[in-house]
Amino acid sequence: MPVTGVRLSAVSKRFGEAQVIDNLSLEVEPGEFMVFLGPSGCGKSTLLRMVAGLETIDQGEIHVAGKRIDHLPPGERNVAMVFQQYALYPHMTVRENLSFGLRNARVPADEIALRIDAAARRLEITGLLERRPGQLSGGQRQRAAIARAIVKKPALFLFDEPLSNLDAALRARTRIELAQLHQQLKATMIFVTHDQVEAMTLADRIVVLNDRRIEQIGTPMEIYRRPATLFVASFVGTPRINLVPVQVEESGGKALARLPGGATIRTDIAFSTLPGEPAMTLGLRPESVRIADAAAGDARGTARVVERLGDRTLVHVALADDTLLTAEDRGDSSVQTGQAVGLLVDGRAGHLFAADGMAYHGGVQ
Amino acid sequence: MTTRSSALRGSGTWNRWSGALFVAPYVAIFVLMLVIPLCIGIRLSMTRSDLFGIKEFVGLENFSRLFGDPVFLQAVWNTFYFVLLTVPVLTVTGLALALVLNHQSRWAAVLRAMFFASTVLSVAVVTLIWRLVLIPEGGLVAVLARVVGKAPVAFLGEQALAMPSIAVTTIWWGIGLPMVLFLAALQQVPRDLYEAAALDNASRARMLMSITLPSIRRTVVLVVIVEIILQFQLFGQAQLMTGGGPNNSTRPMVLFIYETGWKQWQLGYAAAAAQVLFAMIAIAAMAQYYFSSRKNAP
Numbered sequence: 001m002p003v004t005g006v007r008l009s010a011v012s013k014r015f016g017e018a019q020v021i022d023n024l025s026l027e028v029e030p031g032e033f034m035v036f037l038g039p040s041g042c043g044k045s046t047l048l049r050m051v052a053g054l055e056t057i058d059q060g061e062i063h064v065a066g067k068r069i070d071h072l073p074p075g076e077r078n079v080a081m082v083f084q085q086y087a088l089y090p091h092m093t094v095r096e097n098l099s100f101g102l103r104n105a106r107v108p109a110d111e112i113a114l115r116i117d118a119a120a121r122r123l124e125i126t127g128l129l130e131r132r133p134g135q136l137s138g139g140q141r142q143r144a145a146i147a148r149a150i151v152k153k154p155a156l157f158l159f160d161e162p163l164s165n166l167d168a169a170l171r172a173r174t175r176i177e178l179a180q181l182h183q184q185l186k187a188t189m190i191f192v193t194h195d196q197v198e199a200m201t202l203a204d205r206i207v208v209l210n211d212r213r214i215e216q217i218g219t220p221m222e223i224y225r226r227p228a229t230l231f232v233a234s235f236v237g238t239p240r241i242n243l244v245p246v247q248v249e250e251s252g253g254k255a256l257a258r259l260p261g262g263a264t265i266r267t268d269i270a271f272s273t274l275p276g277e278p279a280m281t282l283g284l285r286p287e288s289v290r291i292a293d294a295a296a297g298d299a300r301g302t303a304r305v306v307e308r309l310g311d312r313t314l315v316h317v318a319l320a321d322d323t324l325l326t327a328e329d330r331g332d333s334s335v336q337t338g339q340a341v342g343l344l345v346d347g348r349a350g351h352l353f354a355a356d357g358m359a360y361h362g363g364v365q
Numbered sequence: 366m367t368t369r370s371s372a373l374r375g376s377g378t379w380n381r382w383s384g385a386l387f388v389a390p391y392v393a394i395f396v397l398m399l400v401i402p403l404c405i406g407i408r409l410s411m412t413r414s415d416l417f418g419i420k421e422f423v424g425l426e427n428f429s430r431l432f433g434d435p436v437f438l439q440a441v442w443n444t445f446y447f448v449l450l451t452v453p454v455l456t457v458t459g460l461a462l463a464l465v466l467n468h469q470s471r472w473a474a475v476l477r478a479m480f481f482a483s484t485v486l487s488v489a490v491v492t493l494i495w496r497l498v499l500i501p502e503g504g505l506v507a508v509l510a511r512v513v514g515k516a517p518v519a520f521l522g523e524q525a526l527a528m529p530s531i532a533v534t535t536i537w538w539g540i541g542l543p544m545v546l547f548l549a550a551l552q553q554v555p556r557d558l559y560e561a562a563a564l565d566n567a568s569r570a571r572m573l574m575s576i577t578l579p580s581i582r583r584t585v586v587l588v589v590i591v592e593i594i595l596q597f598q599l600f601g602q603a604q605l606m607t608g609g610g611p612n613n614s615t616r617p618m619v620l621f622i623y624e625t626g627w628k629q630w631q632l633g634y635a636a637a638a639a640q641v642l643f644a645m646i647a648i649a650a651m652a653q654y655y656f657s658s659r660k661n662a663p
Contacts, residue, residue, distance in 0.1 A: 054560050075566025087557035091579040100575070101565030152565075
């Protein structure tokens with residue numbers, strides 16, 4: 001399988017009056033699993049379809065494997081796509097579905113047979129080759145759709161939310177299989193999803209898109225640990241990050257965040273890097289807020305809701321001024337609803353967000 | 366009480382009767398307007414009768430007479446010939462129009478409306494228009510023929526041209542129905558199939574043959590059979606444009622039945638001819654039922 005990359009340069013797209021993609025540039029490394037993550041309507045599917053050639057582009061260039069492809073018809077771009085609804089041809093058997101593209105490309109019949117055989121074995125659908133899509137379960141259709149992409153040996157795989165039609169158990173399994181498939185094929189893949197768990201688990205790098213723009217590009221842990229913007233911080237991570245309006249002061253060169261109730265959190269963020277406005281938003285992942293005795297801790301509050309997840313417990317704590325914080329406790333936590341608790345905050349893991357949404361982090365800048 | 370009513374429901378007795386109540390109005394009308402007339406017609410077809418009533422019971426004599434009657438046999442042939450002239454053209458043209466007009470644009474919408482518009486006209490208007498087009502004295506075709514220096518042709522007066530002329534009229538009149546049926550079918554074909562095919566490097570012809578036609582094949586069968594049933598009943602156009610002439614070449618079965626019954630007052634004989642037509646249409650209708658209720662892949 002040839003190892004290739006993708007380059008989008010200053011790509012724009014309008015639908016009538018609506019600008020859907022605005023001057024966007026992006027590079028996907030050869031062999032990389034890149035995930036486009038964003039809420040509905042952020043333009044991530046449109047971007048994928050522009051690479052596939054199913055949407056035209058108004059400006060910019062798209063290169064795959066060093067070759068400009070944005071003026072080519074979809075069939076000549078050497079890309080394969082797995083659709084959300086699979087888009088298997090309903091009146092053809094799985095074998096015919098797999099061979100359709102190869103026959104159009106005039107691949108010799110014995111070569112087609114070999115490739116189908118290999119792909120079917122890889123995806124464990126050998127026994128289903130003579131069936132029609134209507135006779136397959138959702139998971140089997142999904143495999144057939146992936147096999148149809150694999151047999152083409154494309155320079156680039158495109159996945160348009162392919163897991164969204166599967167039930168939760170199957171989705172988790174298919175996710176792992178996709179990760180394995182990528183390791184085996186070492187092919188360049190672009191995967192579109194609005195599910196941050198899929199993005200975190202599958203991606204080498206994630207492109208977080210919002211409102212037609214790229215918010216951040218980074219590895220899953222970079223995205224999680226050092227979100228570039230308030231949007232990224234709140235979109236990625238379950239449970240959601242705590243966002244609290246704070247007043248920022250200087251203390252020993254670092255930023256000190258004062259909560260609405262008066263409690264202060266010492267962050268690791270150099271005060272000199274901040275824009276200078278005192279009113280900011282403090283972002284704290286629930287795992288950096290721990291439950292302590294009512295008397296101890298950096299802040300005090302009342303447990304409003306206790307969610308027991310087994311391995312850990314999420315406690316939604318209302319501070320004195322009714323600000324809600326999600327804190328984490330051990331799986332066997334004894335906290336009860338209505339109980340007064342103290343909160344131990346790991347301020348070094350905190351992020352500060354300016355009014356424009358830009359993020360400031362501690363540690364190495 | 367709950368047990369009792371659920372037991373009743375379980376037995377199905379109540380369900381059966383309440384269900385029957387819902388369909389009763391339709392069944393009553395169906396029996397009154399269709400079943401009873403059909404039975405009367407069958408009975409009539411085995412008699413010699415005129416406007417004053419049944420003269421005698423003659424068994425199957427009317428039918429044996431029919432199959433020796435050159436005018437009737439000519440009418441049967443004419444009907445088949447007409448079906449053969451119209452149904453393939455209606456199907457193929459309807460599909461072609463639907464394929465061309467199956468997109469969202471102002472022109473497509475205007476053209477869809479225009480091609481469908483003729484369907485709402487009455488047979489009298491349609492035949493009047495086409496007579497004006499076809500008559501050799503000052504008709505549209507005659508005028509155009511003169512412009513290019515050709516002698517005008519009497520389309521409706523020539524044996525070889527009369528039936529094709531009626532067929533053209535009928536196609537112009539009826540093209541709207543197959544077109545909208547095909548349009549509806551085309552809009553049911555998922556878009557992503559075409560996108561997948563585009564990524565599979567399929568040409569437009571390949572998409573038509575491998576995606577579109579297989580996806581709408583049930584509608585193709587439906588259109589063919591519906592049109593066969595419709596065109597078997599050719600009457601108004603032939604009556605108004607040629608009156609069955611020249612030399613019986615455009616007399617279809619329905620016109621034969623009408624003239625035998627209401628001009629020659631041979632009601633039994635006409636009823637027998639009607640039974641033959643009924644049998645032919647019933648076969649086509651059963652074929653349609655068979656194809657449309659057959660369960661195989663989508």
